[in-house]
Amino acid sequence: MPLTDAIPALLVLADGTTYRGWSFGATGTAIGEVVFNTGMTGYQEVLTDPSYCGQIVIFTYPELGNTGINLEDEESDGPQVRGAIARNICQRPSNWRSTQSLPDYLKQNQVPGIYGIDTRALTRKIRMFGAMNGGISTTILDEAELLEQVQAAPNMAGLNLVREVTTSTAYEWSDPTIPAWEFNCEAAENLGEAFTVVALDFGVKRNILRRLVSYGCRVIVVPADTPPEEILNYNPDGVFLSNGPGDPAAVTGGIATAKALLLSQKPIFGICMGHQILGHALGAETYKLKFGHRGLNQPAGLQQRVEITSQNHSFAIDPDSLPTAVVEISHLNLNDRTIAGVRHKSLPVFSVQYHPEASPGPHDADYLFEQFVQAMQAARQAATAEVK
Numbered sequence: 001m002p003l004t005d006a007i008p009a010l011l012v013l014a015d016g017t018t019y020r021g022w023s024f025g026a027t028g029t030a031i032g033e034v035v036f037n038t039g040m041t042g043y044q045e046v047l048t049d050p051s052y053c054g055q056i057v058i059f060t061y062p063e064l065g066n067t068g069i070n071l072e073d074e075e076s077d078g079p080q081v082r083g084a085i086a087r088n089i090c091q092r093p094s095n096w097r098s099t100q101s102l103p104d105y106l107k108q109n110q111v112p113g114i115y116g117i118d119t120r121a122l123t124r125k126i127r128m129f130g131a132m133n134g135g136i137s138t139t140i141l142d143e144a145e146l147l148e149q150v151q152a153a154p155n156m157a158g159l160n161l162v163r164e165v166t167t168s169t170a171y172e173w174s175d176p177t178i179p180a181w182e183f184n185c186e187a188a189e190n191l192g193e194a195f196t197v198v199a200l201d202f203g204v205k206r207n208i209l210r211r212l213v214s215y216g217c218r219v220i221v222v223p224a225d226t227p228p229e230e231i232l233n234y235n236p237d238g239v240f241l242s243n244g245p246g247d248p249a250a251v252t253g254g255i256a257t258a259k260a261l262l263l264s265q266k267p268i269f270g271i272c273m274g275h276q277i278l279g280h281a282l283g284a285e286t287y288k289l290k291f292g293h294r295g296l297n298q299p300a301g302l303q304q305r306v307e308i309t310s311q312n313h314s315f316a317i318d319p320d321s322l323p324t325a326v327v328e329i330s331h332l333n334l335n336d337r338t339i340a341g342v343r344h345k346s347l348p349v350f351s352v353q354y355h356p357e358a359s360p361g362p363h364d365a366d367y368l369f370e371q372f373v374q375a376m377q378a379a380r381q382a383a384t385a386e387v388k
Contacts, residue, residue, distance in 0.1 A: 009114040021116035025106025027138040032082030034134035038295035042360030048075040050165035050203030053245035056083040065090035068098025084113035161246030165203035166224040176214040195237035202244030207359035228260035237376040238267035241274025248276035267375035270351030285321040296361040299334040309354035310361030348375035
């Protein structure tokens with residue numbers, strides 16, 4: 001698109017820093033927490049990941065939109081971000097799977113974007129001063145006026161955004177990873193009979209559900225406010241706590257549900273927000289990271305094993321609050337030594353801060369789904385032995 005045809009756009013951060021560029025996507029105003037993602041691929045998965053609800057995402061890769069948009073790569077029903085920030089935009093994608101350009105997709109879904117700004121300088125600023133609220137606008141081009149709206153917006157700490165992304169009704173998910181993308185074709189074949197998993201939806205990604213089905217699970221997804229008694233009425237072999245947006249400490253209902261489910265002694269597996277919710281249920285606290293972890297190459301591990309992981313989170317479990325009598329750390333983020341995984345010492349309960357389904361990202365941590373299935377298998381065998 002010639003710049004003579006481009007629509008001016010303004011980005012203002014809560015500290016008063018301003019950037020002027022050009023609009024892509026929808027016109028209007030969007031306000032949210034400004035964060036950055038360092039992934040070189042997967043912009044569609046990022047845009048549609050419910051964990052980004054309430055946020056404006058800076059993409060550090062220099063050009064966005066080359067491969068366009070296709071329905072197969074959606075992680076939810078549509079974009080979840082408040083806005084997008086890029087250096088350059090590809091208006092005419094070139095990919096055999098593409099059905100729509102990125103600008104047209106965001107315009108269709110009423111998500112504003114700004115491009116033509118120095119995303120390296122902006123990312124360095126967020127790294128130095130931390131994630132902060134910001135606003136993108138094509139209709140408010142006065143810096144002081146937009147700053148006033150940005151500063152009036154609530155901060156991410158204390159926000160319960162789960163209610164904005166969770167499902168309204170329970171449903172069963174039955175689609176596995178499609179054969180063209182399956183990298184562990186023997187997963188379901190090696191694990192025998194199916195297990196029923198109830199997934200508590202704090203903002204679940206579709207590829208997490210696909211991995212569970214690929215490992216032979218029957219998956220029932222329920223709203224985040226589903227009472228524990230109703231969850232247990234499904235007679236699940238295991239419970240999954242999903243990823244999601246906002247401050248985990250504010251999701252008090254989810255924490256209470258997880259605490260009640262621990263009493264059932266059923267296998268529980270948590271990812272990202274689910275990891276933090278589980279931490280609270282076990283008695284730990286969480287805190288907000290300076291700028292979070294968002295990318296596809298975060299090293300995590302402990303004791304001679306390193307996994308390269310896909311991550312997307314603003315909060316972390318406080319290690320000083322962890323009840324070490326009952327819980328142990330299973331993984332650390334090897335960049336900053338924050339907790340990346342925990343495991344109960346006596347119950348089949350564990351969680352990780354990162355995304356083992358890694359869509360996009362590496363497959364190093366896919367074995368965690370197998371461990372969850374093995375835990376359900378062991379629990380079923382133990383229950384059968386007790387009956388005999």
